[in-house]
Structures are given as structure tokens and as C-alpha cells.
Amino acid sequence: xxxxxxxxxxxxxxxxxxxxxxxxxxxxxxxxxxxxxxxxxxxxxxxxxxxxxxxxxxxxxxxxxxxxxxxxxxxxxxxxxxxxxxxxxxxxxxxxxxxxxxxxxxxxxxxxxxxxxxxxxxxxxxxxxxxxxxxxxxxxxxxxxxxxxxxxxxxxxxxxxxxxxxxxxxxxxxxxxxxxxxxxxxxxxxxxxxxxxxxxxxxxxxxxxxxxxxxxxxxxxxxxxxxxxxxxxxxxxxxxxxxxxxxxxxxxxxx
Numbered sequence: 001x002x003x004x005x006x007x008x009x010x011x012x013x014x015x016x017x018x019x020x021x022x023x024x025x026x027x028x029x030x031x032x033x034x035x036x037x038x039x040x041x042x043x044x045x046x047x048x049x050x051x052x053x054x055x056x057x058x059x060x061x062x063x064x065x066x067x068x069x070x071x072x073x074x075x076x077x078x079x080x081x082x083x084x085x086x087x088x089x090x091x092x093x094x095x096x097x098x099x100x101x102x103x104x105x106x107x108x109x110x111x112x113x114x115x116x117x118x119x120x121x122x123x124x125x126x127x128x129x130x131x132x133x134x135x136x137x138x139x140x141x142x143x144x145x146x147x148x149x150x151x152x153x154x155x156x157x158x159x160x161x162x163x164x165x166x167x168x169x170x171x172x173x174x175x176x177x178x179x180x181x182x183x184x185x186x187x188x189x190x191x192x193x194x195x196x197x198x199x200x201x202x203x204x205x206x207x208x209x210x211x212x213x214x215x216x217x218x219x220x221x222x223x224x225x226x227x228x229x230x231x232x233x234x235x236x237x238x239x240x241x242x243x244x245x246x247x248x249x250x251x252x253x254x255x
Contacts, residue, residue: 007115009108011231015116016105020052022223026215027058032065032083032094039102039171046104047167053105055222056173057215062095062184067162078187087162087172089143091188097180097200099211102173103222113165118232120174121145123221124159125235127176130217132205133158137235147204148237155237156199176218177201178211 009015016022027035035058045051064082066075067089074091076082082091094100107116121138124145128136136158139146145159164171177200185198201209224230 007118007232008110008112009115010228012228014227015107015112015119016053016226017108018227022105022226023052023054024219025054025056027056029059029061029096032060032063032081035060035102036083036085039104042104043166043169043171046106047169053103055219056102056104057219058100058102059096059098059211060094060100062093064091064093064184064188065162066091074188076184076187078184080184080187085162085172087164089160089162092160092162092175093184093188094175095180095184097178097211099176099178099214099218100173101176101218101222103170103226105226106169107165109168111165111168113163115232116165116170117143117161117163119225119230120161120163120222122230122232122235123218123225124174124176126221126230127214127217128158128201131201131209131214133201137237139237140239146237147199152204154197156197156204158199158201158204176214178209178214 030038035056039056042051042054046053062080064076064080065085066082067085067087069088070090103120121144125136128145133147136145136147139155143161144157147156147158149155159174159176161174162172177198179202180200182198182200201214221230
């Protein structure tokens with residue numbers, strides 16, 4: 001299979017400097033605002049060359065985060081905190097049972113943000129497939145990792161992405177629904193998508209899939225994808241409207 005579009009770098013080439021090892025930091029559960037400040041400080045150090053490329057692995061207490069394309073109609077109606085953030089995309093939820101990873105890596109030049117996103121998706125598709133969901137893939141026009149429409153219902157997102165690249169360094173990242181409740185999604189329009197569903201690994205596999213068991217395979221797959229050992233393939237499940245097309249861009253927090 002081929003990549004969704006030709007990347008700037010050859011598919012088997014790294015998009016990070018392999019001269020330094022990729023560090024993994026498991027932060028446990030951390031307040032979202034605290035984690036945001038932590039990754040911003042680390043990103044500045046990575047950009048300056050004083051810290052190595054790092055993947056931050058953690059979970060958050062229950063909250064919503066609203067990316068720069070979030071619309072008022074997306075926002076929660078249940079009173080949970082909603083934090084405006086400087087990543088792309090619209091609104092999503094974070095909370096217990098959901099694995100979050102923030103790769104803080106310096107991209108090689110020429111910087112190809114699309115290739116970076118596709119590599120993150122590829123890592124997640126492999127991890128989800130190896131866990132027992134080989135039908136997972138992409139929907140053109142929408143980021144993240146999806147399961148196709150079937151007897152269980154419409155297409156369903158199992159992993160979400162939202163990124164920012166500043167000074168050539170990536171921030172924010174991905175969330176993989178492991179064994180979290182889906183109740184909080186009912187109070188928002190997840191990622192601005194009203195015509196599809198959200199699911200978890202546990203719900204799809206009919207067994208408990210914990211955050212802890214997914215950390216090691218996810219970090220290994222991300223490392224392989226960034227190094228070019230895992231190459232982007234098509235995994236095409238169909239096409240759908242881009243939920244960010246035509247939306248107003250919010251002012252970045254603190255600007």
C-alpha cells in the first residue's frame with residue numbers, strides 16, 4: 001500500500017535526529033494545565049538543544065480542551081472544565097482510562113507537518129491492529145484513527161490527534177481511548193464531528209484494555225514511525241467532510 005500523499009522525506013527516512021535516543025517520561029495522572037506548561041517548557045529546551053526528544057506519557061483528570069477551530073456549538077453543556085489551547089482542531093475530552101502522549105521532538109528539515117501526523121496515525125493504527133482491531137484505519141478529511149461502519153454502528157474514532165509545531169518542535173499529540181467511559185462525549189460535538197461515533201479499545205474488543213498495557217507498544221510504534229522503520233501505508237476507510245473546513249480560527253490563549 002502507498003502513503004496518503006508523497007512526503008517530503010522518503011518513507012524509510014527519519015523525521016527526527018537519530019543521533020540522540022528518544023526519551024520516554026511517564027508522568028502518571030497530571031492536571032491538563034500543568035501538563036501544558038510542562039510540555040511548553042520542554043519544547044523550548046528541545047528547540048535549544050538542551051533536552052533530548054521526549055515522549056510524555058500520561059493521563060488527565062476529566063476535562064475538555066478546545067483547539068483553535070472550536071465553535072461555540074461544540075462546547076460542553078455539563079459543567080466540566082473546558083480549556084482553550086493552542087493546538088489545531090476542535091474540541092475533545094481527556095480523562096481517566098484514556099492514554100495521552102505528547103511527543104516533543106525536533107523535526108528534520110524540510111519540515112513536513114502532514115507527514116508527521118501520518119506517522120503518528122500509522123503508529124496508532126499498528127498498535128490498535130496488533131491489539132485485535134486490524135480493520136482500523138484513516139478517513140480522508142479527518143485526522144485520527146477510525147474503525148469502519150459495521151453492524152455495531154457508524155464509523156467510530158478510537159484515537160484522536162491534535163498538534164502544534166513551534167520552532168520546529170512538536171507539541172500536544174494523541175489520545176487513545178482504552179477503558180474510559182464515553183459519557184463525557186455526549187455533552188460535546190467531539191472534534192466537531194456530528195455524523196460519526198467515538199469508541200474505546202475495551203468496547204470494541206469486549207475485554208478490559210488498560211492504559212498501562214498500551215503504553216509500551218504505543219511508544220515503540222511511535223519511535224519506529226519517527227525513525228522510518230514503520231512506514232506510512234494507506235489504510236483507507238473512506239472520505240468525509242473536514243470538520244475544520246470553513247471554521248473560524250480562535251485567538252491563541254494568552255495572545
